Amino acid sequence: NTFVTTGLSAIDKANLKPRVCNETALLIEIEKCGDRFQRDMMQVDPHNWCNLTHxxxxxxxxSYCTEWSAEDIGCYWPNPLVENYIIRVHKLFFSNCTVEPILWVDPPDNMLALLILTPVLLTLVMTILVAWYSRRGDILA
Structure with missing residues (x-):
């Protein structure tokens, strides 16, 4: 039984230097990602900014750009710096995208009665059928 592992061996891992997150470089790179996203969003009608399909x-x-940039520079993703930038982007483009609350309305009384009585009556009928077949089986045996 050969156990196959992926990644670096323990010797290779020992030779790796810990990566230090260069936050200045990260900010520059995610700004580039944000600039591209902003250019792309300017091509979308502002009325459609709340419709994700557009x-x-x-x-x-x-999102991929921010992830790749962070990992390429040696930073974790997500991290507070990237998250704050993404929040700023959301505030810029999606601050007016509030979902109207759903107002739940009770069904009409006759529909409510039907929804309640149906399972109650089915349970009663099934109980009667089981009892009837059990009794009938005793007679035939």
Whole structure:
């Protein structure tokens, strides 16, 4: 039984230097990602900024760009710096995208009665059928 592992061996890992996050470089790179996203969003009608189907690909590219930039520079992703930048982008483009609360309305009384009585009556009928077949089986045996 050969156990296969992926990644670096313990010897290789021992020779790796710990990566230090260069936050200045990270800010510069995510600004580039944000600039591209902003250019892409300017191509979308502002009335459609709350409809994800109109810009999902652009947002995915933006998200991937921030992730790749952070990892390339040696930073974790997500991290507070990137998260704060993404929040700023959200405030810029999506601050007016509030979802109207759903107002739940009770069904009409006759529908409510039907919804309650149906399972109650089915349970009663099934109980009667089981009892009837059990008794009938005793007679036939």
């Amino acid at each position: 810009f999902i690909r652009d947002y995915n590219v933006f």
